[in-house]
Amino acid sequence: MIRFDAELPRGEFRFALSFQADTGALALFGPSGSGKSTALGVLSGLVRPLKGRVQVGDEVLFDSAAGINVPPHQRRIGLVFQDALLLPHLDVRQNLLYGRWFGRNRAQVVELDEVCELLGISHLLQRRPAGLSGGERQRVAIGRALLSRPRLLLFDEPLASLDYARRMEVLPYILRLHERTGIPFVYVSHAIDEVARLADQVVVLEQGRRKAFGPPGEVLAPDWASAGEGRLAAVSVIEAVVREHDLRYGLTMLEHPAGPISVPGRIGEPGRVHRVIVRALDVGLAVQRPRDVSFRTVLRGTIRAIDRDDSPLARVEIALLGSGRLVALVTRHSVDALALDAGDEIFAMVKAVALDDRALALTTHARTASRQPDGNA
Amino acid sequence: MSWLAPDEWQAIQLSLKVALWATVGSLPAGVMIAWLLARKRFPGMLLLNSLVHLPLVMPPVVTGYLLLLAFGRRGPIGAWLEEQFGIVFAFRWTGAALACAVMGFPLMVRAIRLAIEAVDPRLEQAAATLGASPAWVFLTVTLPLALPGIIAGAVLCFAKALGEFGATITFVSNIPGETQTIPSAIYAYTQSPSGDAGAMRLTLIAIAISLLALAISEMLARRVGRARAASA
Numbered sequence: 001m002i003r004f005d006a007e008l009p010r011g012e013f014r015f016a017l018s019f020q021a022d023t024g025a026l027a028l029f030g031p032s033g034s035g036k037s038t039a040l041g042v043l044s045g046l047v048r049p050l051k052g053r054v055q056v057g058d059e060v061l062f063d064s065a066a067g068i069n070v071p072p073h074q075r076r077i078g079l080v081f082q083d084a085l086l087l088p089h090l091d092v093r094q095n096l097l098y099g100r101w102f103g104r105n106r107a108q109v110v111e112l113d114e115v116c117e118l119l120g121i122s123h124l125l126q127r128r129p130a131g132l133s134g135g136e137r138q139r140v141a142i143g144r145a146l147l148s149r150p151r152l153l154l155f156d157e158p159l160a161s162l163d164y165a166r167r168m169e170v171l172p173y174i175l176r177l178h179e180r181t182g183i184p185f186v187y188v189s190h191a192i193d194e195v196a197r198l199a200d201q202v203v204v205l206e207q208g209r210r211k212a213f214g215p216p217g218e219v220l221a222p223d224w225a226s227a228g229e230g231r232l233a234a235v236s237v238i239e240a241v242v243r244e245h246d247l248r249y250g251l252t253m254l255e256h257p258a259g260p261i262s263v264p265g266r267i268g269e270p271g272r273v274h275r276v277i278v279r280a281l282d283v284g285l286a287v288q289r290p291r292d293v294s295f296r297t298v299l300r301g302t303i304r305a306i307d308r309d310d311s312p313l314a315r316v317e318i319a320l321l322g323s324g325r326l327v328a329l330v331t332r333h334s335v336d337a338l339a340l341d342a343g344d345e346i347f348a349m350v351k352a353v354a355l356d357d358r359a360l361a362l363t364t365h366a367r368t369a370s371r372q373p374d375g376n377a
Numbered sequence: 378m379s380w381l382a383p384d385e386w387q388a389i390q391l392s393l394k395v396a397l398w399a400t401v402g403s404l405p406a407g408v409m410i411a412w413l414l415a416r417k418r419f420p421g422m423l424l425l426n427s428l429v430h431l432p433l434v435m436p437p438v439v440t441g442y443l444l445l446l447a448f449g450r451r452g453p454i455g456a457w458l459e460e461q462f463g464i465v466f467a468f469r470w471t472g473a474a475l476a477c478a479v480m481g482f483p484l485m486v487r488a489i490r491l492a493i494e495a496v497d498p499r500l501e502q503a504a505a506t507l508g509a510s511p512a513w514v515f516l517t518v519t520l521p522l523a524l525p526g527i528i529a530g531a532v533l534c535f536a537k538a539l540g541e542f543g544a545t546i547t548f549v550s551n552i553p554g555e556t557q558t559i560p561s562a563i564y565a566y567t568q569s570p571s572g573d574a575g576a577m578r579l580t581l582i583a584i585a586i587s588l589l590a591l592a593i594s595e596m597l598a599r600r601v602g603r604a605r606a607a608s609a
Contacts (some may be wrong), residue, residue: 044506045505045506046502046505046506071505071510072502072505072506073505073506073507073508073509073510073511073513073514075505075506076508078507079503080504081499085499085500085502085503087500087503087504087517087518088500088522089521089522097512098504098507098517099507099508099509102507102508102509102510102513112570115443145506145507148506148507148508274608306534370567
């Protein structure tokens with residue numbers, strides 16, 4: 001549990017953020033310079049607020065009124081920086097064990113071997129940070145934070161400095177971390193897909209203030225009027241159960257009351273709930289069940305609301321059959337041509353590529369690939 | 378060493394001893410003050426900085442004279458040290474080491490300070506979030522990363538100590554076997570009509586020692602650099 005309330009002047013604006021989150025998977029989301037990193041600095045103790053109160057679990061880490069300010073090295077909060085910041089004079093193994101040494105009288109949650117296996121870095125132990133790729137460096141940084149026995153892990157845009165391929169390389173490891181170790185985390189990013197995949201709760205920041213707070217499915221597809229520049233970036237998050245893998249076509253079929261969903265790649269285990277992310281721009285609408293179209297995924301639902309103004313696009317919010325909400329961005333012209341209205345039954349066509357979740361597809365590949373050398377060792 | 382006169386050989390040994398002690402003795406204080414100046418903001422910082430650099434800009438004779446006033450047998454610090462610990466600086470080789478240390482100190486602090494400033498403070502922050510207290514951060518991150526600069530600073534101080542003349546001769550005079558270092562000995566030779574050969578011999582030896590010190594420091598710095606960038 002995190003209770004956060006902090007205020008400090010920060011360049012152009014005044015940082016004044018407060019939230020209370022009970023989840024183990026929290027994300028701070030917002031554009032560059034919105035104060036996300038400042039929030040992590042306050043949590044880790046590297047940035048001292050002017051006033052406020054910060055509590056993680058039962059322990060108060062900062063309280064300006066009570067004069068409490070626990071120094072960073074006593075907070076037990078691991079921070080994964082955007083640029084990894086591995087110690088250049090130590091090799092990978094020494095970097096990994098650096099934090100463990102200082103917390104040596106604490107109970108060990110994870111062992112070095114387990115962390116290496118989890119992050120796929122066993123073969124790097126003798127290397128120097130300078131010889132690692134960006135993705136490898138970031139994985140070592142995550143392992144290092146993990147081995148310092150933190151009660152909370154902070155990720156400060158850990159993928160932002162990586163290219164797409166490297167991002168997809170690291171993301172699966174972060175996804176597995178929380179599941180395997182149970183250590184709660186706060187993930188900071190301006191990438192909507194990362195946040196939607198990782199977080200249960202999202203704090204949306206703007207100009208150092210809280211703009212929204214809630215589950216990703218709600219806050220990542222904001223109202224038309226309040227969305228501003230983020231309109232086109234809106235995404236929906238749908239939870240569906242993995243039914244089977246179609247090995248012949250390389251697809252994974254998921255089950256949802258509104259209709260089957262097919263996703264490229266081999267994803268998750270059958271029977272498990274999987275989060276599917278759909279960009280609002282990748283949704284097409286039909287008033288009757290479409291036939292003979294290339295769309296493999298057609299979801300049935302009811303139009304809950306249509307938002308429109310003078311812009312060419314309109315935002316259609318659909319309540320999916322069963323549960324879940326899907327947001328579509330279509331032209332205002334289409335809305336009128338199809339005579340769409342709130343309450344109408346509607347079929348949403350979702351491109352399979354829109355559901356593309358290469359990161360998760362990669363998880364399974366990486367897992368089978370990394371098992372091979374491990375097994376031989 | 379038959380081609381060297383006994384007092385020449387003595388001057389060389391003494392010079393090396395004085396320079397070594399001046400360097401080793403001032404290194405801990407040099408590192409500490411360099412770190413303070415590089416990383417901390419405190420009242421009196423400007424004063425400390427000026428004090429450290431003063432010997433660099435003052436005439437060496439003035440520095441030597443001030444040392445004599447303070448550390449002489451009747452000087453306030455000198456008298457107290459002799460009374461409490463039996464340590465005497467005046468007209469002893471220890472005094473020469475002190476004078477050389479004071480003269481070499483600004484060069485040492487400057488080099489180390491630059492090296493510490495070049496260490497990314499965010500690496501130190503990263504270490505702190507991993508549980509390292511400020512003292513451990515300094516020992517395990519700042520110090521090893523600044524090591525090439527610390528070596529450079531020590532060598533600069535050593536070289537300066539070898540060549541120090543003005544402050545030393547003013548503070549501890551020019552006593553063969555006790556305070557007559559290479560520069561003092563060369564000076565003494567140049568004052569005598571038959572001293573040209575001796576002055577030349579010592580000059581060549583001073584050049585050789587300086588070159589050797591530079592080579593050693595270069596080697597050490599390279600070894601550190603190579604370890605750091607083993608796979609860069």
